[in-house]
Amino acid sequence: MQLLTANDDLTQLTGGRPLDDISKMPSDDRRAVLCKYLVKEDPVVVQEPIAWSDEESIGRFLLLKRFLNNDESRQHLLLEARRVFYEENSFIISLSGFSRFLDDMLGDWEDAVAVEILVRDLTIKVERQDCQCGQLMEHIQRLSYFAKMPQLQKFTIEWYTPPKNVDDGLPYDWSTLSSSNSSKGTSLHSVTDDDSTYEDGGSNETLRWETSDDDIWSLDGDVHG
Incomplete structure (x- = not known):
């Protein structure tokens, strides 16, 4: 710039x-x-x-x-x-920087409206290696309070695998979780690219989440870490 x-x-x-x-x-x-x-x-x-x-x-x-x-x-x-x-x-941040983002990266203020009440469009990126053994659902539960903010129009959680050495021959794999509000409630889902596969021929899994009546994130189907 x-x-x-x-x-x-x-x-x-x-x-x-x-x-x-x-x-x-x-x-x-x-x-x-x-x-x-x-x-x-x-x-x-x-x-x-x-x-x-x-x-x-x-x-x-x-x-x-x-x-x-x-x-x-x-x-x-x-x-x-x-x-x-x-x-x-609209903003893109890493999960590790989420708390700092809400604390206000622009400085300290008196009598200012909290960041979480202002932001309308936010994407949070999570490394796939941090989503093993059920950790992904823990992350979603930690973030669920933010998804309830009334001003929020779009809230996306993107989990991905960082690119490896070219010699490894592995594709740059990533998936997107997106939340959308409707008269039927809020849903959070991910569908990976059908054409994206690993060298062993295995395809990526499709994961789906939705909010229950008490606003707790629930998992639809089994997920194997």
């Missing part, structure tokens, strides 16, 4: 107008300006350390934060930008 100076980047945000003019805009217009500045079509891949991230949306927010953080009169604009960042972007 090309490095942006504070002057150049904030000019892009404001369109040459003073930040105070943006603060005085009607809320819908102000949100539209912040969305144009902070929200991208592709998911934001979250990796630590966040200050070194090459994600444009993260870099732009941190730049705006540095510019506004010491100005008490503009804190409301910064908090609104934070809300837009979390609500309107």
Whole structure:
């Protein structure tokens, strides 16, 4: 990502107008300006350390934060930008980084809405080696409370096998678990690519999950680790 100076980047945000003019805009217009500045079509891949991230949306927010953080009169604009960042972007994170993500990677805030209440679209990646011996269901149960958040529109758990040495001759295998809300409740399922097989000829298994009436993740069928 090309490095942006504070002057150049904030000019892009404001369109040459003073930040105070943006603060005085009607809320819908102000949100539209912040969305144009902070929200991208592709998911934001979250990796630590966040200050070194090459994600444009993260870099732009941190730049705006540095510019506004010491100005008490503009804190409301910064908090609104934070809300837009979390609500309107989609995110991809590792399972190991999930707790840190909910603690707010963008900094410490007073009187700010919790991240878990803002995020609408989240994908969590889990290495397949961490899903043996029933551990996958433990992970899902740990995450089930997040899936109940009323603002959540899409919640995906993606488990995968990291690529091995090319000499091993093994395919890069991954599967996706996706949750979707409907009038019939919430379901979590995975169907692997039918064409993806290991060298021994064995095909990948199809796993299915669904929520029971008491919102506890249950497993439909047997799973062999």
